[in-house]
Amino acid sequence: KRIVSLAPSVTNMIYLMEAQEKLVGCTNYCLEGVKDKKSIVASAIEVNVEKVLLLKPDVVFATSLTKPSVKDAIKNLGIKVFAFKSATSYDEICEQFILIGKYAGKEPLARKIVESQKKRLDSLEALIPKGKRPKIFFEIGAKPLFTAVPNTFMNDFITKAGGVNIATDITTGTITRENVLLKNPDAIVIVTMGIVGIEEKATWEKYTTLSATKNGKIFTVDPYKSCGPNPVTFVDVVEELITKLYK
Amino acid sequence: MKFLEIENMSCGYEKKFLVSDIDISISKGSFVGIIGPNGSGKTTLFKGISGDLKLKSGKISLGNKNLKLFSHKERARNLAVVTQDIESPDITVEDYVLMGRLPYHTGFQFFENEEDLEIAEKYMKLTAVTNMRDKFLSQLSGGERQMVAITKALVQEPELLLLDEPTSHLDIALQIQILNLVQQLNDELGLTVMMIIHDLNLAGEYCDELILMNKGKIKEKGLPEYVLTYSNIEEVYGTVVFTQPNPLSGRPAIFLVSKRILNSISKER
Amino acid sequence: MKFLEIENMSCGYEKKFLVSDIDISISKGSFVGIIGPNGSGKTTLFKGISGDLKLKSGKISLGNKNLKLFSHKERARNLAVVTQDIESPDITVEDYVLMGRLPYHTGFQFFENEEDLEIAEKYMKLTAVTNMRDKFLSQLSGGERQMVAITKALVQEPELLLLDEPTSHLDIALQIQILNLVQQLNDELGLTVMMIIHDLNLAGEYCDELILMNKGKIKEKGLPEYVLTYSNIEEVYGTVVFTQPNPLSGRPAIFLVSKRILNSISKER
């Protein structure tokens, strides 16, 4: 079977289940694919339908970010298109992983990976001190202030790490700073790297009334791992959170 | 029945200015001058006739037909206007003049036909603008532009021509030339002309009939000799002038006299 | 040394039109008329003087100082222009007229001072536009607008006033009124005036000196009696006119005669 992936997270999963020889095309943001010199068929926005056709794939993995007209166009050429919705929980990530495994003929391996990671997650949960449910503000963007909302896999980072998302009452990611101050989180997780992370941290530390400031629990996590997760990196992030939250 | 009948017309700008009680009847082929002080409503009267302003009351009929019943094109074929303001869009003289043929084109007529071109050519020759045909209007002198605007109106070949101060920017040669041309068309083709003009000498010299307006009403109308009297002018314009017939034509001629001289004369006495 | 000295000036539009060989010298307080056919370069000459067009050659000095050396404001305090085209931006008459005081404001002067207001008021009275002070320019009749433009120029209190066809849209009363006013300022304050005008009678009546232009050059200059001769007019305008002194003032008067009458006269003979 020949597979074309139109999303970095899908490519990432394919590599994880060692099905890379079946992958014939990917986007120029699929780090592994680009390194392997796979044919590039798409950028973040545009898909080169002609190139997809020439690669003669059996299945094209798209996401909800792929333009509908492009999906239609590929279907019109008689190629099977499978579009993943953005995962809303850890379980869905695992389901999608297994589904890709099916198409890539690697179902057993995929299932095995999922099983072992779930076990690892269970053992991590044991590390959470009993009775403690810290309120967490999970910041994924600074200008405007952007946070993880319920029904996303990001929310699962918090719950699996034994915390409570302060943003359970909001529907979309934009949140006011005032609201964060009022909800007074016990910890703030900033998904960014480098100086921006340090600056954001400094901004929050200015607010001395915050218990996160008092506790010294303001820290950053790697955006690459936390924004495009697979069953393994998801658990990596949860592990990082647990160690930083409760140490 | 006269050619143009205006009965009890009034029109104007909301609450601001009104011309009213206008009764005019003009026979075909006459050359009527409209005179009067600034702001007396001459242009407003024209706007009423040309349909730019809605009538508040009254009725205008042209050739026995109510002007309201004319279609837009029909109206433009019967009535051409040369307005007071000089426009200068970016368009060549030739294209501009040819636009005068638009009222004769059907919606589907794409190109000017032979006739259009001939007519345009004819009037461009008559008004001597042929040599500037490829210039843009913005590159013309004030007088040239006015001449071209008149040419366009003539190319419309209307029955009734409304000229709003057509000679205001023209030199005397062109003044005479354009007025002679209008007079000639008036004589030969029976073109009916209404002309607003401030130069009372030209008004007296060229027009068969004059309408003197004042404060939105018609003050006097009739033969030039009858309208252009010392007393009428003094009353309406509030100015002392000296009148005497033109030594050649016998038409009334008006002399404006500067204050300096008036003063020196009155001192002498 | 005369007040305005123009030596060997030429200016014009690229490759299109040029006025050239212009030598004019005008003494302070004189009233000079510029006449000539349409397109003969009268407005172009004014543009050269006012600085709107760059000079191709020659030199202009005003009150013994090269005009080039004037700052913008200084120039506007010495020289006001009333152009030929009538503008109508959305501005009230009063604000418009007050703008004439701008050349007298320093960069930091925020409000008009008493003097500005008085001067504006004075000229608005003189030109009788006081009663339309709150109207917008777009709501004025053609003549009213012209009057207001002249008022603004007077409010600039210049030494030299350039008027480009200031009376073209005015009725005879206002024509006389404005020219009398200019004459009066000219007499009393020594205001120097250059005026482009097509009406040869008014030119002859009011101006101390006339400049007759033709095809971008000065054809004749001097006293009205000297310039406004039958032969000069026939040569430059190519038109037959009848001249005779104004019975009251003795200044030259020109009669235009319609073709119809010329024809009938020649037939009679």
Next chain:
Amino acid sequence: MSYSRYIKWGLWLTLFILVVIAAVLYSLSRGEIDIPLSKIAGILIEGKGSIEYTVLSEIRLPRIILGLSVGGALSLAGVILQGIYRNPLVEPYTLGISGGAALGVAFAIVAGLSYTIGSVILPAAGFIGALATVVSVYMLSVRKGKIHTQNMLLIGVMISFIASSAMMFLMATTTNENLHNIVFWVMGSLDEANENLIRIAAIISVCGLLVSYLFIHTLNALRLGEEKARHLGINTDISIKLLFIIASMLTGMCVSVAGVIGFVGLIIPQFIRIIVGSDFRILLISSFLTGGGFIVFCDTLARTLIAPNELPIGVITGVIGGISFIFILINLGKRSKLI
């Protein structure tokens, strides 16, 4: 007398047609597989089944047809609107039509209609949005049967503001994926898979051209201003309304099928005016053709310039168009000709 002008027009027209043909051929031959010009005809006639045939007939040809239609329609709408308003900054998007269409599409995306109804809902929603805008601009600017042309312009700008604010609201309150889809959609693109839509676009665009030719006299007369046009026997009130509707329909169609492809409707008309002059008889068709050819050409570049990646077509139209226009403006300096 001026028949020489018609000859000149004929020559221009021939040139523009050649330009379009060149753009089409270029677009057919270039892509992931370069197909020599000489073989194209052969492949299209008898190559059925080959991969080249599929590429030509299923991928490139539909894009070309859509490009010609959209480019032509946008330029045409631009010419018409600049004619009505006599303002060189007016373009099809100024009247808020693109904003309305984009809002419609954004709404459809956010409400998830494309999952329940299918992706045809996007152009449909776009068209409904455009229509709603046109109707509101129209209703708000007609008073006592008279249309206030300048008011209309400002109302259009306002509606466009409101629509884009509302869209921002949707974008700010929806999921990441929907946000992306909206952004991509707004960027514009010619990859539309639905053949019927392409057919409809082509038909509307050609009809728009034909119908607008019924108004050439109006448009020409309007160069003198509304009052003078009336004096020439033009019923300006009705004509302007109809022209507005034509331009709106064309724009609405374009935005619905291809998103907001900037630049074309603003610049092609001005560019063509510099070349052929301001007479609408030649201006309309020239803009239509050049606009179509220009978009097809730009789309080809967008597909091939950094192949295998594709660029949004707006990148190419903006950069090429903008730079060449500045170049022309500076070198010809015929400022005055821009209306």
Next chain:
Amino acid sequence: MSYSRYIKWGLWLTLFILVVIAAVLYSLSRGEIDIPLSKIAGILIEGKGSIEYTVLSEIRLPRIILGLSVGGALSLAGVILQGIYRNPLVEPYTLGISGGAALGVAFAIVAGLSYTIGSVILPAAGFIGALATVVSVYMLSVRKGKIHTQNMLLIGVMISFIASSAMMFLMATTTNENLHNIVFWVMGSLDEANENLIRIAAIISVCGLLVSYLFIHTLNALRLGEEKARHLGINTDISIKLLFIIASMLTGMCVSVAGVIGFVGLIIPQFIRIIVGSDFRILLISSFLTGGGFIVFCDTLARTLIAPNELPIGVITGVIGGISFIFILINLGKRSKLI
């Protein structure tokens, strides 16, 4: 004679100042915690350490100051540009400055500069982009020391097209996360934490107001057109250049710190013109104040309307402004006053 006018101006001015004060107080009191007006002063003076104090002094006050500066500067730039160009569709963003700034920021985001240099790089990059645009527009439209005002406008529009195309290029070739950041940055927001930046914005904005008052005579005279202004002793060439630079700096500053907040620079000037008339002496300060108050008010709504979610401020400015402007346009019908 016309001193009565100055009294009227004084009254208008008082009104606008009251409007600003009202907006500021409203903004101070509303939010996640509503603080009664009566308590604000008390908290600010002696409430140090309380959460209310933090909210007022660390969150609301900086936003208000930034809002006043940005709103004032944008409106001022709009008034100035509409004065120079005498075209009611010109706004600060027309000249491509926003496009340039956005491009600069997009570049900084895509290149990841904020990770290595810190988030000050975004406004810095925005300002550099704005500056580059201004310089190119300026260089391209000055010929032989003379500035072609209308050409400048078109060149600005073109540069803006090119910049937004280039930005689209960046967006098309970067990652989803960067794209997200760019989109939200463009939407504009007053949430700036860097106090120095806020201070700079306030200073630039007030200086802009003061300096522009040196040009009131020029601006007033330009209402008659460039030629007539020259006849009134205005050195139009130099003045227009300087005014252009002032407006550009103001716009560049606003876009760099607050993103592209639409509508304000276009409509506040026109709105104020309808109210106070076209004399720039009162127009400049009135627009400045009203623009500032308007933005502060809108920002408060953006913070509170769907709290705890925050809306982009552009949503509110666009919707409120657009609707009220249409309302005014239709009811007053003073079309002619829009320049």
